[in-house]
Amino acid sequence: MSALHVIKIGGNIIDDSKALTAFLEKFSALEGNKILVHGGGKIASRVATDMGVPVQMVEGRRVTDEQMLNVVTMVYAGLTNKQVVAELQHRHCNAIGLCGADANAIQAVKRPVDKIDYGFVGDMLPDSVNVLSITRLLASGFTPVFSAITHDGKGQLLNTNADTIASSLAVALSVSYQVSLVYCFDKNGVLSDVNDEDSVIDTIRSSEFSALHANRVIHDGMIPKLFNAFDALSKGVSDVYIGHARDLHLYQQQKFGTRLIA
Amino acid sequence: MSALHVIKIGGNIIDDSKALTAFLEKFSALEGNKILVHGGGKIASRVATDMGVPVQMVEGRRVTDEQMLNVVTMVYAGLTNKQVVAELQHRHCNAIGLCGADANAIQAVKRPVDKIDYGFVGDMLPDSVNVLSITRLLASGFTPVFSAITHDGKGQLLNTNADTIASSLAVALSVSYQVSLVYCFDKNGVLSDVNDEDSVIDTIRSSEFSALHANRVIHDGMIPKLFNAFDALSKGVSDVYIGHARDLHLYQQQKFGTRLIA
Numbered sequence: 001m002s003a004l005h006v007i008k009i010g011g012n013i014i015d016d017s018k019a020l021t022a023f024l025e026k027f028s029a030l031e032g033n034k035i036l037v038h039g040g041g042k043i044a045s046r047v048a049t050d051m052g053v054p055v056q057m058v059e060g061r062r063v064t065d066e067q068m069l070n071v072v073t074m075v076y077a078g079l080t081n082k083q084v085v086a087e088l089q090h091r092h093c094n095a096i097g098l099c100g101a102d103a104n105a106i107q108a109v110k111r112p113v114d115k116i117d118y119g120f121v122g123d124m125l126p127d128s129v130n131v132l133s134i135t136r137l138l139a140s141g142f143t144p145v146f147s148a149i150t151h152d153g154k155g156q157l158l159n160t161n162a163d164t165i166a167s168s169l170a171v172a173l174s175v176s177y178q179v180s181l182v183y184c185f186d187k188n189g190v191l192s193d194v195n196d197e198d199s200v201i202d203t204i205r206s207s208e209f210s211a212l213h214a215n216r217v218i219h220d221g222m223i224p225k226l227f228n229a230f231d232a233l234s235k236g237v238s239d240v241y242i243g244h245a246r247d248l249h250l251y252q253q254q255k256f257g258t259r260l261i262a
Numbered sequence: 263m264s265a266l267h268v269i270k271i272g273g274n275i276i277d278d279s280k281a282l283t284a285f286l287e288k289f290s291a292l293e294g295n296k297i298l299v300h301g302g303g304k305i306a307s308r309v310a311t312d313m314g315v316p317v318q319m320v321e322g323r324r325v326t327d328e329q330m331l332n333v334v335t336m337v338y339a340g341l342t343n344k345q346v347v348a349e350l351q352h353r354h355c356n357a358i359g360l361c362g363a364d365a366n367a368i369q370a371v372k373r374p375v376d377k378i379d380y381g382f383v384g385d386m387l388p389d390s391v392n393v394l395s396i397t398r399l400l401a402s403g404f405t406p407v408f409s410a411i412t413h414d415g416k417g418q419l420l421n422t423n424a425d426t427i428a429s430s431l432a433v434a435l436s437v438s439y440q441v442s443l444v445y446c447f448d449k450n451g452v453l454s455d456v457n458d459e460d461s462v463i464d465t466i467r468s469s470e471f472s473a474l475h476a477n478r479v480i481h482d483g484m485i486p487k488l489f490n491a492f493d494a495l496s497k498g499v500s501d502v503y504i505g506h507a508r509d510l511h512l513y514q515q516q517k518f519g520t521r522l523i524a
Contacts, residue, residue, distance in 0.1 A: 047336070050313040070341055074309070078340015079332055082411065082419055086363040090417035094395075096365045101348040103358045103404055133356075133404075140398040142365055149344065155352035157344055 004138070004177035005034040008166035010185035013245045014041035014080060021087065023184065026248040028091035033138050033177060035169060036095070036145045038084060039162040044075040064119040064159040072159050073099075076147040085145055096142040100150030101157060103133040106165065108150040108158050122150040122158025124165070129172035167228040167237075174236035181237050182256070183225060184245040189257030190226070194219040200243075203259045206230050226260070233262040266400070266439035267296040270428035272447035275507045276303035276342060283349065285446065288510040290353035295400050295439060298357070298407045299428040300346060306337040326381040326421040334421050335361075338409040347407055358404040362412030363419060365395040368427065370412040370420050384412045384420025386427065391434035429490040429499075436498035443499050444518070445487060446507040451519030452488070456481040462505075465521045468492050488522070495524040 007027060013019050027036060048055055048071045056063040064072065081097040088095035100106030100122075106129055108122030128150070137144050146169070148162035163183070170181040189200035204212065209230060212218050218226065222242075229240040243250075243257020250256045269289060275281050289298060310317055310333045318325040326334065343359040350357035362368030362384075368391055370384030390412070399406050408431070410424035425445070432443040451462035466474065471492060474480050480488065484504075491502040505512075505519020512518045 047313065051309065052312065073344050074336035074340040076340075077344050078336040078338075082335050082339050082361050082363055085361075086413045086419050087417045089363055089366050089413060089415060094366060095363075096360070097363070098358070099344050099347075101344055101351055101357075101359070104351050104356060136402040140402060142395075151348045151351060153351060155349045157348050 001176065001178045003032050004173055004179045005030055005032065005182060006037065006166055006170040006173070006179060007034060007182045007184060007248070008037045008163060009039065009245060010162075010183075011039040011041040012186040013184065014038055015043065019186070019245060020084075023245040023248060024084065024087050025091060028088055028093040029249065030252070034143055035134075035138075036084070036088075036143065037162055037166040037169065038076075038080060038145065038147060040072065040076050040148060041080065043080065044072050047071050047075055058116050058118075061116075061118065063117070064121050066120065069120040069157060069159060073149055073157055077149045081145060081147040088143065088145065093143050094141055095145045096137060097145045097147070099147050099157070100160070100165075103130065103137065104153070105130050105133050105144070106146070106150045106160075106168075107153045108160050110152055110156065110158060120156065120158050122152065122160040124150075124160065124168045129168055131172050131176060134169070134173065135176055163225050163228050167232040170232050170237045171235040174238070179237045180239040180241070181229065181232055182240075182248070182251055183229070183242040184248055185242070187244060188247075189243045190218060190222055192217050201258050203261055205261045206233065229260050230262070233260060263438065263440045265294050266435055266441045267292055267294065267444060268299065268428055268432040268435070268441060269296065269444045269446060269510070270299045270425060271301065271507060272424075272445075273301040273303040274448040275446065276300055277305065281448075281507060282346075285507040285510060286346065286349045287353060290350055290355040291511065292514070296405055297396075297400075297431060298346070298405065299424055299431065300338075300342060300407065300409060301424040302334065302338050302410060303342065305342065306334050309333050309337055320378050320380075323378075323380065325379070326383050328382065331382040331419060331421060335411055335419055339411045343407060343409040350405065350407065355405050356403055357407045358399060359407045359409070361409050361419070362422070362427075365392065365399065366415070367392050367395050367406070368408070368412045368422075368430070369415045370422050372414055372418065372420060382418065382420050384414065384422040386412075386422065386430045391430055393434050393438060396431070396435065397438055425487050425490050429494040432494050432499045433497045436500070441499050442501040442503070443491065443494055444502075444510070444513055445491070445504040446510055447504070449506060450509075451505045452480060452484055454479055463520050465523055467523045468495065491522050492524070495522060
């Protein structure tokens, strides 16, 4: 099987145009099949504020009503996605910007209303990823660049977590490729002390994760990412790395951030 | 050569959600290779106003400064494009939404500053269209849906006229396909009296066009579209039609609007 890199880039890097450009330079230089998934960044909140769309939070989580869905569709699938694609094309990476509706690449389901109605938020299912469509794009020499917007197949767009999109793509495509999943953000890796960038944990084995989690060694914000990552490893993804966007060029030399091992 | 339909849908239909849905239903039903190009609509001006971005006009034409480019990228390539794609997917049309940067499909040049600086506006060149990329997407079974945003290949997005994009795509792809170019808008066709929807001119031959133009029979707003259309016919496009979006299902029966003949 040929190799495929699924790279996730987080919102903080998206917001910093210099850091983003440096990252895209390194992403372009990666050889072989690759996919980029980008998070949202703060631009959506800024646009929402400018447009007078209220930002609704319930128990610390954002609610996506119709107006907010329009804003995130504009910003994530429009502005950010197309700026990233234009920069990648400039660097001779044949990028093609997609949301989940494009080529029916990712179909999610609207999160059921339980205690809280999160609005137009999409949850991924095991068969959400259209392997055939994405494989065709890769085989044509394109580099898919996904924003975190999906659809339900009935005409409704849905706001969806970018980390989950990245891990779901990695898992689904591992039937056809040897997949490495790489989470890039603005820290050097998984840190044992969130305030010390030198405290990178080199490797975390699945068997060690529960203890690290229980002892609260790992910062809360990392926990969902790590759950996603170990889940991906258990479902066929070959490698998972978490590290600083600035260091992406080191990942193929295995000198990048934290390596997770099944 | 196999047939290819290049369909342009205008801004007035984009703004009318019922008319748009009815049109997308008919577009989905068209058999064979097809491409949709959509105009902007008034949503961009509304978003610009909401965001406090001034709409600048010089000699009746819109100037696209950096802020306005961001707005049209958000609205055309983001909101409108993805809503159209999601609706088409719902109707089992395997749409893939693109701007010109995606797959390097359309590379334009920033309009040179002469008396007026139009800002980030892109003009099409004879080799602007990447036939190889678009042919690969069509051969994979996808239906490309283009917003009217292109790029310059150096990382800069550009606002570009949707009619010109449609005719340029039609011309370029006529090396590989038998191309029909269909302009859909909110009139029954080219009218000899702009206030009378029953005054549709059935066919216009290239040889008749100058006289109709000189005698001011044809409404000013139609003139650039007709120049585009006759130019496309002279450069290899097989058929050009101009008619009402509502009647798209009649076009393959040659009962649609005005037919232009080389």
